Amino acid sequence: MSLSSTTDRAPETANHGIVELDQALNLPGLTRWTRLVLHLARRLEYGTILVTLPEGPTVALRGRTPGPSVDFIMRDQGLSRRLLLRGGLGFAEAIWTANGRRPILLPCSAS
Numbered sequence: 001m002s003l004s005s006t007t008d009r010a011p012e013t014a015n016h017g018i019v020e021l022d023q024a025l026n027l028p029g030l031t032r033w034t035r036l037v038l039h040l041a042r043r044l045e046y047g048t049i050l051v052t053l054p055e056g057p058t059v060a061l062r063g064r065t066p067g068p069s070v071d072f073i074m075r076d077q078g079l080s081r082r083l084l085l086r087g088g089l090g091f092a093e094a095i096w097t098a099n100g101r102r103p104i105l106l107p108c109s110a111s
Helices: 011-016 032-043 078-097
Strands: 018-020 046-052 058-062 065-073 104-109
Touching: 032 058, 032 078
Parallel strands: 018 058, 046 065
Antiparallel strands: 046 058, 065 104
16 A cells, blocks of 8 residues: 655546545446445545546545545446445455555545
8 A cells, every 4th residue: 555645646636536426426438336335434424535436537425514634546347246244344454455556545634
């Protein structure tokens, strides 16, 4: 897993910008699993997760209250299916078996 500063953000983010969750649910090319994960993200209590989708924009998942932020680069939408079917274990397995390329978590700020 690679950690770096927000100035080292992936080129995908720069090319597509950031969209809010409601806009993201209508994006073409999302699997039903990814749409469901994004929909469930409405339950986020605090903090912000910026999820860069494969070949797509970055989606801002904002909690009800401010808190820490993290960037997550999703290289494969199959991660969503594993997360929903196997929970945290599926998420961890997907990170370590994603075709030799791991999703990247980038800390943004500690608000």
